[in-house]
Amino acid sequence: MLSSRSSKNLLPGLARHKLVVQPYASTRHFSLAKSSGVQKERVVILGSGWAGYAFARTLDPAKYERVVISPRSYFVFTPLLASTSVGTLEFRTIIEPIRRLPGKIGFYQGWADDIDFDRKRIRIEANAAEEAASKTVVPGPFTPQSEQGDTEKAVTAQGKSVKGDLIDIPYDKLVIACGAYSQTFGIEGVREHAHFLRDIGDARRIRLRILSLFEQCSYPQGSDHLSDADKRQLLHFAIVGGGPTGIEFAAELHDLIRDDLAPLYPHLMSLVSITVYDVAPKVLPMFDQALAKYAMDTFSRQNIQVKTEHHLERLRLADGELGRRHGALKIRIREYGDEEVGAGLVVWSTGLMANPLIAELAAKQLASPGPNPPSNASSTTRHLLRDSRTGGIMTDPHLRALTSTAPTEASSEPKRSILEDVYVIGDCAVMENEPSLPKTAQVASQQATHLARRLNAGGAEAVASRAFRFRNWGTLTYLGNWKAIHQSEVDALRGWVAWVVWRGAYLTKSMSVRNKILVPIYWMISWLFGRGISRF
């Protein structure tokens, strides 16, 4: 029986690969075992962010068997994350499912638990049973499982966290692209009470929270449930970190409030405030003085407060009903002494720290390199080489993982060598020749594309034949009101031109056709009819 949907084959350029199975039982089995005629090398990719996704997208499935392992089953187009957190865009328009990448691709949802570099196997802890594994996880002092975000964890009837199944996956080549974690500097209460903005689930929770706060403050003024002073606290939106992410979120939030919430809650508008806190003397340090001043002037006109040289020391739930029932927070700031600042939402965006997996991997002893291990092998110790400053894995200029062999009697210097078939890209990599490359999407995606193209061109030898070079496309930051600033080695743009040119360029480069269609449609819909304001 022919599916009525088979007519989509009239659009071969757009139609994705489709298998019509009727009813479902198929004799064609997709197997990850090397069953096809030619035996391909299996490249396992750890991570599905800018590095992992760009690599998987670029690596030729005709030449390699691709297997992605990641705790989330999709890539998030992070430059538009702030837009989804305020409802300008729908969440799904900025994510790309790994399984929908063109060509055959394997995917296992889970956390890398351990890697046996000698036997070339990865142990993963499956997390597919967690119904929504889309929240930024910050390792806690005790265990990352016991977090506030228990709602998002698989929990037994007894309320205990479930550990996922452990599964071993072998690889021929390994690409480590597991990224970095959010940096909280160990500040009390941040892990429990602040919102991060790195995954789609974070954006969803922020959106729910903002809209809920306005709704909570909208009950009649006469009633005694919340005073104006309480509402002023709840409608204070605090952003910690004055980098592009924090600044963009503040700008998008301002647009949401001015365009969509002011008409619906006009009586609350005098109680609303937005503040950006940063420890540094200026925000947006990557921009030159003129652009940063333009940004600050724009914010000042929008009534967004920017407080530089402010040190957040603690975050806690407010006392009484205001905290318990309404989730109001109290922020302790060093410069203000004992006088805490109230807020309904704190968005935390202060930077990155090393993924704890890296430290675990670096602690493992590796077999000595070379076909003939020296006779005194047992007396030498070899480890992955970590960057002492950031905690990332050191790579050579070809993105190959480096190891260090401890001094033996024969040689008094620690010896660096390549760890065969293991590559590191993105936020968890530190290149020995360019150790200061920033942890940004463009570095990650350029490294990924470079490495995949070299492997496509001729495997390990092709990788060795050309070093990675970073090309700086500059930095874009949205300032609200359809205005942005862009800075690179060749330009310093500002206004709406910067926004259209650079956001458009990124979008065209990284997204699927589906989302290239949907994103402009949503921009148009939000512009005409307002943003999405419903909570669910």
Next chain:
Amino acid sequence: MLSSRSSKNLLPGLARHKLVVQPYASTRHFSLAKSSGVQKERVVILGSGWAGYAFARTLDPAKYERVVISPRSYFVFTPLLASTSVGTLEFRTIIEPIRRLPGKIGFYQGWADDIDFDRKRIRIEANAAEEAASKTVVPGPFTPQSEQGDTEKAVTAQGKSVKGDLIDIPYDKLVIACGAYSQTFGIEGVREHAHFLRDIGDARRIRLRILSLFEQCSYPQGSDHLSDADKRQLLHFAIVGGGPTGIEFAAELHDLIRDDLAPLYPHLMSLVSITVYDVAPKVLPMFDQALAKYAMDTFSRQNIQVKTEHHLERLRLADGELGRRHGALKIRIREYGDEEVGAGLVVWSTGLMANPLIAELAAKQLASPGPNPPSNASSTTRHLLRDSRTGGIMTDPHLRALTSTAPTEASSEPKRSILEDVYVIGDCAVMENEPSLPKTAQVASQQATHLARRLNAGGAEAVASRAFRFRNWGTLTYLGNWKAIHQSEVDALRGWVAWVVWRGAYLTKSMSVRNKILVPIYWMISWLFGRGISRF
């Protein structure tokens, strides 16, 4: 300063009412107090479903002050709920925010806790602090707050449920449109383990669960974490209730699996099954024999099992890791004795029961009617009149609430009378002249439109001057594969014509321009590129 978005006024027909406030502090205060020149009657509407929303949409804001009270801030276009649960449509395309209704409208998010009919005041328990209050709530044996769905409730740090603020709202006229609850017949485990499909949050949870089940079963076959027998249980989708909702969900699920999941998980297809259980001898009882047979033939070709005369007796979590870690369920069916059926998802759609609020309201003693209460008022008791069969509130043919006054010495018959200024529409109403009207969207919306138009035409007198009459537009049920059946007094359509004509008609009638644009776009996008398959 002019907003760059003010250019949208070039499209006056499409642009929504917009207030540009810069920065936010506004001197224009939206007040629910009767401050405008003419004093309007305040009509409070309890509920935002088909009845409440259609009423609020039709009532003229120039003549009445409209205030909607509902635990959710939007209307859900339920005929497309099953489509969103499988990702054909995006959730937000089938909801309409109450606050975006044209014209001035008041909204308070909360549960009606109590109504003082004599003093004309409603006490609401605010639930705006619950970040996602979009789940079907089923009253439990103890308290509706202590449900499995604790993740969706405001919970204190100590894990206790928070009761929302209590707020009193006065009304001049009251429209009770608070709907009905899902009927579980008190069957053990249904409330805890089954999924309902009545709100957008239900659809979201079902979507997450389906996709999670496939992901959980997709790890390599060689590993020992799940046997094929386990996977067969997890990939069994059980639907309880063979009415249009259950049948449509089964059909949409089949489409999702065939079109989108089969290409991604071909090795799982032989393990997938869908079963619809019903206690009655046939499903879709509202359709004639020929259409019902067409539906069953279509299902049979799609390999969807339909088991009539099957009585579900208990639902529980499976033993061991399969239940604890993977959430597998065991269904006990009377006809099968002790042999339980395994399932990964149970969708429950067996009908409706009275909203518990109705019983509480009917228990309240009301003041006697008329300007001069009789001298023996203290000896009479007057209550809201309930339908003994369904538990709904009885109304007269004009949708006015009826009361019953207990017999006194003077008269031996209980006396029926109208409760002034209180109207009842939708699933919670039972009309004394047509007590068997079904609890459907079309009855609710026709009652709502009728009542609002009468009030617009001339208040209480206009309501009294014309009785409500139901016009049956027939019933549509989607069968998968772009086919549907439609039955009414004048037609009996089947195939894709039925689908296009009737779904299109409903859509055009009930949705905003925004969603009239977005729904066809998503149909096109899903058809070309597949459904949304990411979980977050």
